[in-house]
Amino acid sequence: MSHQLAIEHDVVGVGFGPSNLALAIALDECASRSRLKCAPLFVERQPHFTWHGGMLLPGSDMQISFLKDLVSLRDPTSPFTFVNYLHKRGRLLDFVNCRTFYPSRIEFNDYLRWVAEQFKSRVAYGETIVAVEPVIAGQTVTSLRVHSRTLAGGETVRLARNLVVAVGGQPYVPPVFAKMVGDARLFHTSRYLDAVERAGLEGRAARVAVIGGGQSATEVTVDLHGRFAQARIDLIFRGHALKPSDSSPFVNEIFNPDYTDFIYPQPPERRDAIVRNFRNTNYAVVDSDLLDQLYRLLYQQRVGGETRVALHPRSEITE
Ligand SMILES: Cc1cc2nc3c(=O)[nH]c(=O)nc-3n(C[C@H](O)[C@H](O)[C@H](O)COP(=O)(O)OP(=O)(O)OC[C@H]3O[C@@H](n4cnc5c(N)ncnc54)[C@H](O)[C@@H]3O)c2cc1C
Known part of the structure; x- marks a missing residue:
C-alpha cells in the first residue's frame, strides 16, 4: 500500500469523464485569473482517457450540438473549445463544409482526449476510488481520506479538502x-x-x-x-x-442552465414528475x-x- 497523506489536495475529483474535464478547465481558469488558487487531482479508473469507448461505433454521431462542448457556453473564448480543437487539428474549414452541428462520436472522443491530454499532470489514471472516510478533529470534519486501488491491487490513500464525484452511470443488466x-x-x-x-x-x-x-x-x-x-x-x-427522441427547441430548453436552477430546489416528488415529463428527450x-x-x-x-x-x-x- 502506498500512502500520500502528507499532501492535502484542494480538490480530488472521482472520475475523469466530461463532467470533471469541464471542472478541470473551470478551475484552471480560476487559477490563471488568480481568483482562486486550487490544485485539483482527478482519479480515473480507466488506464487512459476514453469517452464511452465500448460504443465508439463508426457512423455514430453526437446527440447534442458541438457548441455544448466542455466550455463554449460558459466561455466561448476559452482555448478548450471544440472550435479551437478543430483549428489546432487543421480541420476547421472542412468541418464547416460538413454543415452539421453533430460531429461523430469518434471525433468528439478525440476532442475530449485532446483536452484531457492537456491536464494529464493532474490525473491519476488506472486507479479506482474504493472508499472515502472523514478525518475528524473534535466535532468537525477537517478533510476526507480517499482510498484508491489499481488493477494490480496497489492501494493509495490521499487527503482531500473537497471531493467531486463524477462517476457517470453504471451499466444495468436486469x-x-x-x-x-x-x-x-x-x-x-x-x-x-x-x-x-x-x-x-x-x-x-x-x-x-x-x-x-x-x-x-x-x-x-x-x-x-x-x-x-x-x-x-x-x-x-x-x-x-x-x-423518436424529442429534441425540438422548446423541449430542449430543459437542458438550459436556468432550467437546472429551477429544477434543483424542487421537492423530490416534483423533480421526479418533471423528469418523467421530459423522459422522451433521452430515455x-x-x-x-x-x-x-x-x-x-x-x-x-x-x-x-x-x-x-x-x-x-x-x-x-x-x-
Ligand atoms: C454511448 C453513449 C453516448 C452518449 N452520447 C451523448 C451525447 O451525444 N450527448 C450527451 O450530452 N450525452 C451523451 N451521453 C451521456 C453521457 O453520460 C455524457 O455524455 C457524459 O459522458 C457524462 O459525463 P460524466 O463525466 O458525468 O460521466 P462519464 O462519461 O460516465 O465518466 C465517468 C468517469 O468516471 C470513471 N469512474 C467511475 N467510477 C470511478 C471510481 N470509483 N473511481 C475512479 N473513476 C471512476 C469512469 O471510468 C468514467 O471515465 C452518452 C452516453 C453514452 C453511454
Whole structure:
C-alpha cells in the first residue's frame, strides 16, 4: 500500500469523464485569473482517457450540438473549445463544409482526449476510488481520506479538502439475466466493441438478441447488421414501437442552465414528475435519423426477400 497523506489536495475529483474535464478547465481558469488558487487531482479508473469507448461505433454521431462542448457556453473564448480543437487539428474549414452541428462520436472522443491530454499532470489514471472516510478533529470534519486501488491491487490513500464525484452511470443488466452473468455471450453495450470482437460471430450464421428499445440498442442492431454479413439480429423491446427522441427547441430548453436552477430546489416528488415529463428527450427513445436508417434497412430486406434483422415489439424477456 502506498500512502500520500502528507499532501492535502484542494480538490480530488472521482472520475475523469466530461463532467470533471469541464471542472478541470473551470478551475484552471480560476487559477490563471488568480481568483482562486486550487490544485485539483482527478482519479480515473480507466488506464487512459476514453469517452464511452465500448460504443465508439463508426457512423455514430453526437446527440447534442458541438457548441455544448466542455466550455463554449460558459466561455466561448476559452482555448478548450471544440472550435479551437478543430483549428489546432487543421480541420476547421472542412468541418464547416460538413454543415452539421453533430460531429461523430469518434471525433468528439478525440476532442475530449485532446483536452484531457492537456491536464494529464493532474490525473491519476488506472486507479479506482474504493472508499472515502472523514478525518475528524473534535466535532468537525477537517478533510476526507480517499482510498484508491489499481488493477494490480496497489492501494493509495490521499487527503482531500473537497471531493467531486463524477462517476457517470453504471451499466444495468436486469436480474432476469443473472444466471448468464460471466458468460462471454452476454454483454452490456458499455463493453460492446470489445466484447463483440471476441464473440466469434465472424463468418457464422449466428443469432444475436439485442434487448432494449433505446438509442444504444438501435445503434448496436444497425452496427451488427453491417459488421457480420451472415448474422441474424433480433431487436427485442417492451414498447409498441421504437420512438423518436424529442429534441425540438422548446423541449430542449430543459437542458438550459436556468432550467437546472429551477429544477434543483424542487421537492423530490416534483423533480421526479418533471423528469418523467421530459423522459422522451433521452430515455428509451432513438434519434429520428437513426430510426429512418433502420426503417430503410428493414425495407431493403423486404425488397431483397431476406430477414437478417427482425423487430420484436411488446416483448419482454422473462426467463
Ligand atoms: C454511448 C453513449 C453516448 C452518449 N452520447 C451523448 C451525447 O451525444 N450527448 C450527451 O450530452 N450525452 C451523451 N451521453 C451521456 C453521457 O453520460 C455524457 O455524455 C457524459 O459522458 C457524462 O459525463 P460524466 O463525466 O458525468 O460521466 P462519464 O462519461 O460516465 O465518466 C465517468 C468517469 O468516471 C470513471 N469512474 C467511475 N467510477 C470511478 C471510481 N470509483 N473511481 C475512479 N473513476 C471512476 C469512469 O471510468 C468514467 O471515465 C452518452 C452516453 C453514452 C453511454
